[in-house]
Amino acid sequence: MVRSRGERLSDIAVYLAMALLALVFLLPILWLLSLALRTQAEVFLGAARFIPEAPTLDNFASVLRDGGFQSYIWNTVKLSALGAAGAVGFAAPAAYAFSRFSFRGKGAMMLGILSVQMVSGLVILIPLYRMLDRLGLLESHFGTTLLYIAAGVPVTIWLLKIAFDTIPQSLDDAAAIDGLSRLESFLLITLPLAAPGLISAFILNLILNWSQFLIPFIMLSADEKWPISVAIFRFAGASSAATTQLLAAACLLAILPALAVFVILQRWILAALMAGAVKD
């Protein structure tokens, strides 16, 4: 195919703009990488030496060997996954009701749920802390997970309602005639067919929870319960320049799983969605 000069020029412009944008996001990560690859001696040179002269993987090795780091990552995995599963689990029946039943005030309720999502966590921080204190749920992963779930449920309801809306109502009718109750039809027909939507919602929650900071920060004061986000923040505040390279390595290692999950599962979601598109 012959392409015109103008087309090629505009392509180049698009690529340039995207490269610039990527650089803005990549720069902090490159800086982290630069620090993480340095020896302690080179850290003191600061920005003057972007590319370390004697790059080393020792920092990664010692972070990975560190029992504390392992525990923080495990806490993050646990809180993120339980929070995401809980959010999907709680949102699914609500989303089904919004998708399938007609009742008074449905539109207003959907908007109400969305507006909850817009309230910043900081605004309700103190009352939330007090409430969980009363309930005796502070300092526990259980209480923290509940808050993760609460934070994820509103947007998840919206996502799942959209997913359920795409499943034809005549399947509900067929299921009813085949003798299924509403609950059975929800579990056996609607949920399996909404699998791509459920998985997308789960992953979105997982990624949001992975970077969750505020909730674990106020809920958990014991070192061994922290997720990685809180741990890094605490160490950054407390540590001297002598451990900067270790902190940088820890940061990179903390981002990695979220990135991997995103890349691997995003392919899966895309495949699932494409399969749905080819069918009718």
Add this chain to the structure above:
Amino acid sequence: MASLEIKRIAKTFGAQSVLPGISLEVPDKEFVVILGPSGCGKSTLLRIVAGLEIASAGSVSFGGAPVDHLSPGQRNVAMVFQNYALYPHLSVAANIGFGLRRATLSRKEKRAAVQEIARLLEIESLLDRRPSELSGGQRQRVAMGRAIIRKPAVFLFDEPLSNLDARLRLQMRAEIRALHRKLPTTTLYVTHDQVEAMTMADRVVVMREGRIEQIGTPDEIYCAPQSIFVAQFIGMPAMNIVSARLDRSNSALTIAGERFAMPEFWPDEKALDGEVTLGLRPEHLSLSRTGAGLRANVDQIEPMGSETLVYLYHHGTRLCARTPPETRLASGSEVKLGLNLNRAVLFDPVTQKALYRPNPYESTTGETQWK
């Protein structure tokens, strides 16, 4: 096996009254087609019978027992939907066997039942496939398999053929009828396609705006419509409708000044005097270049292969005549229209209801008499 009785069923959606109160009895094993323009409430009625929709008033009974309080599953009905509504995530075998989940059968017996249905519908080779891997006609068969496996008391179809192409529709029409002969079951079949109604029904129910316009055999519906609506809704092309004047004392029928002799078997009733509306099927008009009859001008002709349809204007009224295939007439040419009044239907011009209807089963070969 059960008869079906619909008693004064009404349904409103918000302020909109879709069914004002409809009554219908279907004897055991009868195949009834509900025919009506889209939006007239056919699906709503079917869904109320199935239990998918709650009626605002009235009652539905199967075999004399009310089923209004029963869920769709408990009613023992089967339904075939326009879009088939097969479960996309289940195999064909699982789709067909789904309705047996509750049945107290062993796994082996269920598998045998699915096999038997698959054999009946000739889809044995498809049992392991997913619905997305089937053609339209195959999906249709799977949908029917799922419906018949439970041996339902009442069979419900909602426009099951409207997603198929013309050739397949023809074939499936015959197959559904054949299936009904093999497994005679009380059937309510909804369609807006009059060909389906005419070819499949034991009896046709013509619906209009939530009311029953006429119930009858396909022959009655076609030859002896009860209203101008039915006369024009059934038949392709529709029945010709012409204003006329009856003069009892002279036994004459006048159309735009042209006099015709009244068939002597038209009843001697007071209603049959004065202004009437005459209904005649296109096959009961005949064309000639000269001779007696209505003067009309050819508008256009449609050669159909087996026949030629001639559209004409008579004093601003568009008429259609079914003529032999070799008929060729130039548009604008003048012809004479002969009327076979023996087959005519007379309507009241005000109420639009029939005043006189010929007996569809009595052959009247009598020639039209000219004056």
